[in-house]
Amino acid sequence: MTKHSKFQIVLDRPSGVFYSGEVVTGTLTVSPDNNETCRSLLLSMVGKARVHWHTGSGDDRNDYDGKKIFLENNRTLWGNFFRTSILDEAGQDAEFGGAVGDGTLYIPCLSTEGANGRPMRLIVRVCDYDWGKRDDNIGEIVLDAKELASKGDAVTFDLTRNGKPEQGTITLAAMFMPTSAITLDSDGSTSVQSSETLVLKVIRANGLRKADWIGNNDVYIQAWRAPDELILPPPSGKKLPEPQMKISLPNGPLTFRFAFPTREDSPGSAVLRCGDYAYIAYYIKAEIDKKGWRNPSLKLPITIIPSRPLPMPQLLSRFATQHQDEIKKMKFCCFACGNAGFVSIEMNVGRRAYAPGEIIDLQGSKVVNDSTIPVTMQLVLRQHIQLSTTGVYAFSTHGCERFHLAERETAPGTSFYLDELLNATIPAVPPSFFGAQGLASAKREPLTFTYDLSLQAKAKSGHKVKIDMPILVSALPPKPEAIAEASTSASTAANMLSPFEIQSFAVTDNAPCETVNIVTGLEDNQGVIVPSITGSTNLYDNTDYGSSVNSYSYQPQVVTFSSTSPGSSTGGIDNNVNVTPTSTAAPSVKIDHDKAYAVLLERMAVEYDTRLVVDKWIKEYPTAASNLTPQEFAGVLKKVLFSLEQPAVARELTNGMSKDVMTTKHITAAMEACPYSKLELVRVMAPYARDPENKEDVLSSLYSFERNDAAKLFAR
Numbered sequence: 001m002t003k004h005s006k007f008q009i010v011l012d013r014p015s016g017v018f019y020s021g022e023v024v025t026g027t028l029t030v031s032p033d034n035n036e037t038c039r040s041l042l043l044s045m046v047g048k049a050r051v052h053w054h055t056g057s058g059d060d061r062n063d064y065d066g067k068k069i070f071l072e073n074n075r076t077l078w079g080n081f082f083r084t085s086i087l088d089e090a091g092q093d094a095e096f097g098g099a100v101g102d103g104t105l106y107i108p109c110l111s112t113e114g115a116n117g118r119p120m121r122l123i124v125r126v127c128d129y130d131w132g133k134r135d136d137n138i139g140e141i142v143l144d145a146k147e148l149a150s151k152g153d154a155v156t157f158d159l160t161r162n163g164k165p166e167q168g169t170i171t172l173a174a175m176f177m178p179t180s181a182i183t184l185d186s187d188g189s190t191s192v193q194s195s196e197t198l199v200l201k202v203i204r205a206n207g208l209r210k211a212d213w214i215g216n217n218d219v220y221i222q223a224w225r226a227p228d229e230l231i232l233p234p235p236s237g238k239k240l241p242e243p244q245m246k247i248s249l250p251n252g253p254l255t256f257r258f259a260f261p262t263r264e265d266s267p268g269s270a271v272l273r274c275g276d277y278a279y280i281a282y283y284i285k286a287e288i289d290k291k292g293w294r295n296p297s298l299k300l301p302i303t304i305i306p307s308r309p310l311p312m313p314q315l316l317s318r319f320a321t322q323h324q325d326e327i328k329k330m331k332f333c334c335f336a337c338g339n340a341g342f343v344s345i346e347m348n349v350g351r352r353a354y355a356p357g358e359i360i361d362l363q364g365s366k367v368v369n370d371s372t373i374p375v376t377m378q379l380v381l382r383q384h385i386q387l388s389t390t391g392v393y394a395f396s397t398h399g400c401e402r403f404h405l406a407e408r409e410t411a412p413g414t415s416f417y418l419d420e421l422l423n424a425t426i427p428a429v430p431p432s433f434f435g436a437q438g439l440a441s442a443k444r445e446p447l448t449f450t451y452d453l454s455l456q457a458k459a460k461s462g463h464k465v466k467i468d469m470p471i472l473v474s475a476l477p478p479k480p481e482a483i484a485e486a487s488t489s490a491s492t493a494a495n496m497l498s499p500f501e502i503q504s505f506a507v508t509d510n511a512p513c514e515t516v517n518i519v520t521g522l523e524d525n526q527g528v529i530v531p532s533i534t535g536s537t538n539l540y541d542n543t544d545y546g547s548s549v550n551s552y553s554y555q556p557q558v559v560t561f562s563s564t565s566p567g568s569s570t571g572g573i574d575n576n577v578n579v580t581p582t583s584t585a586a587p588s589v590k591i592d593h594d595k596a597y598a599v600l601l602e603r604m605a606v607e608y609d610t611r612l613v614v615d616k617w618i619k620e621y622p623t624a625a626s627n628l629t630p631q632e633f634a635g636v637l638k639k640v641l642f643s644l645e646q647p648a649v650a651r652e653l654t655n656g657m658s659k660d661v662m663t664t665k666h667i668t669a670a671m672e673a674c675p676y677s678k679l680e681l682v683r684v685m686a687p688y689a690r691d692p693e694n695k696e697d698v699l700s701s702l703y704s705f706e707r708n709d710a711a712k713l714f715a716r
Helices: 145-151 480-486 499-505 593-606 610-620 630-638 643-656 664-673 678-688 704-711
Strands: 007-011 017-019 023-030 040-055 062-078 104-110 121-128 136-144 155-161 164-178 193-206 219-225 254-261 270-272 277-289 297-305 319-332 335-349 366-369 375-388 396-410 414-417 447-458 464-473 528-531 557-560
Touching: 007 277, 007 297, 023 040, 023 277, 023 643, 040 254, 040 375, 040 447, 062 104, 062 254, 062 375, 104 219, 121 164, 121 193, 136 145, 136 164, 145 164, 145 193, 193 219, 254 643, 270 447, 277 447, 297 557, 319 464, 335 447, 335 464, 366 375, 366 447, 375 464, 375 499, 396 414, 447 499, 464 499, 593 610, 593 630, 610 643, 630 643, 630 664, 643 678, 664 678, 678 704
Parallel strands: 017 297
Antiparallel strands: 007 023, 023 254, 040 062, 040 277, 104 193, 121 136, 121 219, 136 155, 155 164, 164 193, 270 277, 277 297, 319 335, 335 366, 366 414, 375 396, 375 447, 447 464, 528 557
16 A cells, blocks of 8 residues: 555555556545646556666766656546557657557546447547647547447548648547446546446557657647537637646545556566666556646556566576686786686586576586686676667667675685585576567667576686576476476577577567466465565656655565476465465366356356456366367356456466367457457467467457457467
């Protein structure tokens, strides 16, 4: 829980730890001042990578920034003014859809509006954001949202300004959804809304005029209801009406329930020790939007546990390399001198992919000291970090954080075998990260990081002989059977020169991965959640100047795994999370398929958390879960009334099905059952379809602008 003089944000899960793909739910309570006025009351969930570093000092100081938004879901809780995310440096062509929710506007319908109501006229404006100044009107349109929704696809409109044609177009799509499908019960402004919400989706704005003399357009979209008296078409040369920018918040506390979805491939939370700051962070933000830039606001940081990257089989076989060199007695400045003899190192690892907490298999690794001086064996995990700017001009820097795992002195003429190291484990570090889908305005990834193991033999002079071996710090440990299968074949992943080359042997997207047991939530009880060893950071920035809070400390959490049973580790879970561990779940039961399916539907009818119900049922009835028909798959999803949770339930069902059972018929049946979550269902299910040649049956049910991206999700 986070509290402010005006706001209180309470998560349904007190720990604030969520797996990627889960829905984040909670309650916002707002206590406005008496007769407080504003433009709107806003609530959002943001997930982003942000970096900053500088060179020089004083007058010679140069500062560099990078930012990429992976998720930005904005909701207007009170007011008649709705807006999308800002696409920095978008220029003449702004493409939305890169980040979760970046171009989606949720506009509650009035009691007379909706799919069967009267026309719903909106003014939609393309704007250029200017911090500290009035935003520029690039172009605007008036549309009937009901008519747009009836098209069933995206429509492109020519822009106007001051009643005259303007350069550029905007492409939009719309649908009406039951409010209960996307918003939990709330005592906020529901009294003036119908049971429906308009979901207006901005696809792109193309061919825009340049609004600034210097730099490119920072594009975002505004929308608001047109006044009933507006004449259509507007008289030539007359500016369209502005939104109502001064509203009064009701006296007394207002309570709103919220729900924000995350994507299965959402990056994990992380803080890195590089530059002035470098992090991947998620937070819920409440804000009262007033004229100016000191808006009262409050942030609640949360942790997202990633489900990627995962190792390909090539990283699970044993790999060895060796190196021999002369060790030097002395080191002066950058020069080493005084030969003391040879030191040879052999690094032999059971695999090149480990999850945090796992013991590193070093059997066969050794340091042979044939020199005349003692050397110190050091085993170090090195975190390689790359920072980049994301604007027009490309600048970058890098850093390396070292985590010492073991150290032993080796006398002259002796050897040390690393088999003796029984507890050299991967510390609680965030899994490797190579970038993720986000706002298209980021020209490059601001933050990437990965790891290598460095085995060193170091003399007191500082001179050393070493081997650096890239490894993948995986989100999950490999299954024992995957390790056993890989041990029978030689690795095709040859020696790598750069730590980042290991990305070629990692699963970083939604593609199926047979080397691990997939975890979809805390109830799977794999691992222990602990604070990341890389520390914390402050999320306070210049958009928080109106907050009464001077800092937002962000300490990401990491899941660590035991090596006693790789791939099925046992461990604790966060005590604040109300879940039932797998270890206490009922054992799998052999029962008639139809009876098992009936058990699931009965449980879903009486229990609140449908995803957790499905997860437990799959563990209890694995045979029935592995052979669901398309109609049964769809029947389960029909029981999930909350649309934002349907993709998460579909993911549970998909992971529970046997290999090569999922077909495009399962996907089309699911889409028919969940008409408001079609693309999200395709993202979850398409990579597992065994008949990708029939994907057109799926694609034909999507918006035309969604089909290209959806087609890429099917296995080739």
